[in-house]
Amino acid sequence: MNVRGRVWRAVLFAVLLGAHIPPTLAWPLDDDGQGRPPTADGQILWLANGVGFCTADGDQGIPHLAPDGAGGMIAVWTDARSTANGVDIYAQRLNAVGTPLWAANGVVVSDAPNNQLEPQAISDGAGGVLVAWDDERPGGLAIFAQRLDDTGKTLWAADGISVTTGAADNLLAQLVPDGSGGAFVIWEQHANPDRFDTNLFAQRISAAGSPIWTTPVTITLALGEQFDAEATPDGSGGFIVAWADLRDAGDQNLYAQRLSASGVALWATDGVPVSSNPAVQGIGPIVADGHGGVFVAWYDYRSTGYLADAYLMRLTTSGDRAWPNDLPVVAALDLAEGPTDLIQDGSGGVILVAAASDASGVPGTDVLAQRVDAAGVFLWGAQPVNVTPWAEQQDFAVAVPDGRGGAYLAWVDKFSDPPGYDIMAQHLSEQGVPQWAGHGVAAVALSGVQDNARVISDGAQGLIVAWQDYRNDPDNPDLFAQRISDLHQLIFPLMRKHSGQAQGPALTNEEK
Template sequence: AGGAVIADAVHIQKVGGGSASEFLKSGFEFLVNTGTTDNQNAPQVAVAANGSFVAVWASSAGSREVYMRRFATDGSPIGGETQVNTYSSNDQNAPAIAMAPDGRFVISWTSTGQDTSFDGVFAKLFDSAGNAVTGDILVNTHVADNQRFSSVSMNSSGQFVISWQSDHQDDANGVGIHAQRFDANGTPVGSEILVNSTTEGDQRFPSVALTEEGSFAVVWQSNYNAQGYEIFAQRFDANGVKEGSETQVNQYTFNDQTNATVAYSPAGRFLIAWQSTTADGSGDGVFGRLLNVSGQFDSNEFRINSETFNDQRFPSVASTANGDFVVAWHSDNQDVAGGRGVYAQLLNSAGEHVGMEIPVNSTVLGDQMNPSVGIGPSGRAVIVWESDQPEDGDAFGVFAQIFQVID
């Protein structure tokens, strides 16, 4: 698996100036998990400066647990898969991961019953060799009802921010978005923060992106007006204080805008991507918009997927060191065998398409879905996804493909 073989290369000219760019597929897709009983799903990935990476996922073999596996730059595994959570009663699921350039990383997840009241959010910090340096850290302070579906972002100093949704907390009308800052040792910094200002309806499924200076942005979906979900963003300074007001991101407001994700680039911009129903003229499509660190939008919303037939869903976004972005998603019936396939698009720092969208998975039997993309400072990119193709041997498994972004 892995290796330096160039299986595919897309040669592209950067739009809007700059040097020629390439988005290279390195080696072949490979199976990430070693345990294949039942389903392995909800994969996430993070990449270090040297190109090594860690994949994390939830396994339903027996009780539901969170697992991780480390890989070298060429995709060769560094040991076997490892259970992340220490507490193993009930279910542990919905993992998220973030990594510093030196390879330190943090994993967060949802745990049922561990915080004494339904679902709670927990995290564990690891050194660059994959050794746990903390136990299970309770992230949420408020434990009544459910806290779940976390997102995490880490900068080069090892500071990290975790955001999640909480039922009937400060947002008394329903579900609200909260966040907590941590230092590099996994110690909470300040109190947990209510992210959303609008409390009508439900605010769900946050995504967070942290800058090098410690400021951050959180995005989420809200059905505050009972007319469908919209995408909102809120910026915070390095002390966790709100900067400006929450801002509606999407401009197309018919039907639902959901599954928002955000990444920060060193060019000083956040790329927010989401799934929009009927905006591309055919089912769901993937759209994006650029927000700068001063709170101004640097673009109107734009369509990221080129193929618009059927549905394109569940985007994931990551940034390169020079400010470019890679967005991955899954698309219905675009693969030659039908079913779902994973696709990716390189964008420059202005949000312009660089070349064409490309298929990520090589195997097209069954469904390939729910991708996650990670990029290290060197431009090494890894996309992971879940698939029910035969190689896993039983239900869904986690697969990966390595890429290189070259300027």
């Protein structure tokens, strides 16, 4: 076997063992100026068409993912395998090579009476996971939470701890890490049976499962409804939350608030306006700006009243609008979904992902992406990058940073001949150039339906994607996952080590 063959085998062996590859290695510019070798492409690292990590009877809900800190993932989902207690919550961990580490088909997070619904999951920073969900066991709706360690053992009370109390219905909005092994839990409280008077509250839960604040903290008690909250850590031990707001009669606007680690509101009472244009604004994803502020994305009907555009605003650490005007990122198109995701670019800006109909001039829906810097300047041209400029329908796109100014994206690719849904992925460079050939890499390509993809970074210049999969039963989905890597990014360090080459990938600023 020649040196090249031995190197490829060494690379694949290292990848399949989940070896840690420094994520800051980057290739110098090549002949096409894209910062990658001309033969770059993505590779699936687990079983073809994915690893089935829950194939139990009944319906398994959309997987919610958290990194395990070792190149794998922890997934949490609703599960209807048993009819005795209604819908329950289960979890499973897959290691870096795609092996399920916990009990077959997952461990129970809660199988209390009645239904447990709408779970969210975040890493606990120690290889485990924090989970919160809506729970019907009290007769109404309350919020419960649980922590699992890296072996899948529950660390708090059986079936979870109660985060909320009282007769009012409380609906989980967001779960945000506090940086100390605990979490901030944010929820909507529906004090009236008609649910037309909704307010937002929060509580901080310690790593041991105890409430840190004496009583829940009020985020807003403004008139009307406040709902669809999105939240993100503020980088200083607290969090920032943004929401849709009906305090202004007949006009749905967006507001935001920042709370400290001790639960003190740092911005104006009841929040600061993100956008109060006289049209309907619907909240989208938000992400911290790295300086105590936040980027907020939303869909907006101001231009026509019936076709939405995707907008963006940055708020500073003091809650002031950083830009003079709302920024239309995807405009003059028929926004089919979105913005569907918003991620940091590693340089103080963000990458926004959305989907629009007929963006490429052919029938269907395309996935679009745009990179915006901290000053509100488009970095990928006046129009967003069309990631999927072909016919049929591509939508429900999600993304994770690639650590080099670009992004890994995954989406549902719907086709009609033969009919079905696949899960596809693509890597965009820091210049917004697709790095993987053709239509990207298929996480799964089977007849039938694979839907509702969710992604996390694998920590080694790749992504892990999980989805609902109907291959075994057209009525009751199972859960599958796949790991996809920029395999070329893993090759050169081992080539240099094994062949003695002196040249190699350029070091980033972090390594110099």
